[in-house]
Amino acid sequence: MESIDFKARFRTLTFGIPWNLMLLTFGSFLTAFAVKSVAMPHGLLTGGMSGIALLCYYAFGGLSTGQWYLLLNLPVFVLGWVFVSKRFFFYSLYGMFAVAFFIDIIDYTLPVTDIWLAVFTCGGILGAGVGVALRSLGSTGGADILAVICKEKFNMSMGSFEFWFNLIGFVGGFIFLELHIVLYSLAMTFIIALAIEYVISMFSERKMVLVITKNPEKVRDAILTKLDRGVTLLKGTGGWTGDPKEVILTMVSSIQLKRLEELVYGIDPEAFTIMGSGFHVLGQGFSSRKIY
Numbered sequence: 001m002e003s004i005d006f007k008a009r010f011r012t013l014t015f016g017i018p019w020n021l022m023l024l025t026f027g028s029f030l031t032a033f034a035v036k037s038v039a040m041p042h043g044l045l046t047g048g049m050s051g052i053a054l055l056c057y058y059a060f061g062g063l064s065t066g067q068w069y070l071l072l073n074l075p076v077f078v079l080g081w082v083f084v085s086k087r088f089f090f091y092s093l094y095g096m097f098a099v100a101f102f103i104d105i106i107d108y109t110l111p112v113t114d115i116w117l118a119v120f121t122c123g124g125i126l127g128a129g130v131g132v133a134l135r136s137l138g139s140t141g142g143a144d145i146l147a148v149i150c151k152e153k154f155n156m157s158m159g160s161f162e163f164w165f166n167l168i169g170f171v172g173g174f175i176f177l178e179l180h181i182v183l184y185s186l187a188m189t190f191i192i193a194l195a196i197e198y199v200i201s202m203f204s205e206r207k208m209v210l211v212i213t214k215n216p217e218k219v220r221d222a223i224l225t226k227l228d229r230g231v232t233l234l235k236g237t238g239g240w241t242g243d244p245k246e247v248i249l250t251m252v253s254s255i256q257l258k259r260l261e262e263l264v265y266g267i268d269p270e271a272f273t274i275m276g277s278g279f280h281v282l283g284q285g286f287s288s289r290k291i292y
Helices: 002-014 017-042 048-059 065-083 086-105 115-134 143-154 158-176 179-201 216-227 254-267
Strands: 206-212 232-237 244-253 272-277
Touching: 017 048, 017 065, 017 086, 017 115, 048 065, 048 143, 048 158, 065 086, 065 143, 086 143, 115 143, 115 179, 143 158, 158 179, 206 254, 216 244, 216 254, 244 254, 254 272
Parallel strands: none
Antiparallel strands: 206 244, 206 272, 232 244
C-alpha cells in the first residue's frame, strides 16, 4: 500500500508547478549554453527558432541573439494559446524568457577548436536541453510549440518535426552564410533530432512481454506479487496441437525485464516468451496521459 501511495504521489509531483519549472529552467540553460558557448563562436546555425534568431543576428545585427529570439517567438505563442492550452502557453512563456535570459548572460566560450567536435557537442547539448524542456508541460518556445501542436494534432514525433523545421533556417543560411558553415549546421540537426528523441524516451521505455507456459497461475502470481505489475490472461490455441493455452500479457520497465525472465524460467524452464518495445504506455503504474 505504501508503495502504491508513493507512486501516486510521485506522479502527482511530476505534474506540479515546481517540477515543471525545474525541467524548463534546466532545459533552457542547456539550450542557451549550446547556442552561446558553442554555436556562436563557430558561426553555426542551431536550427529551430534559436537558429533563425542566430541567422538574423549574423545577417542584420541590431538586436542581441536573445532579443531576436523573443521577437520571433511572439507570433508562434499565439498559436500555442489557440491550439494547445493556457497552461502550456504560460509554461512555454517562462521557458522562452529563460532561454533568452541565459543566452544574454552566459559569457563563456567552450574551448573547442575542431569544428566537427563543436557540431557533435552543440547538437548533443542542444537536443538534450530541448528534450528536457519537452518532458515538462511546457517548452522553450518557438519550434517546440509547433512541435507540440503537430504531436497533439497529427501524432508527428517531436524529433522529426524539429528536423524538418530546421531546414527552413538553412534556406536563409545558404543566402547569408558560407556554404561549409551551413553544411556543418545541417549535419548538426541530425544530432539534435536524435538527442531530443533519446531524452524524451529514455525514461519512458517499456517492454511488452507475452509468456506461454505450462504453469500460468504460478507465473501470474509471481508477476503480481514480486514485480508488482498487472497481468492480462489471453485465451490461445496451440497451432500444431490445437490444445487451449493461457497466454500471459504484461508490461514492465526495462530494469524489470531481466528479473521477469528469471521469475518465468525459474518456474518453467520450457516457457516461451516474446518481448517487444512499448515506448508509449499509459495507465496505472506507468505514465499518466500528458495533457498540455
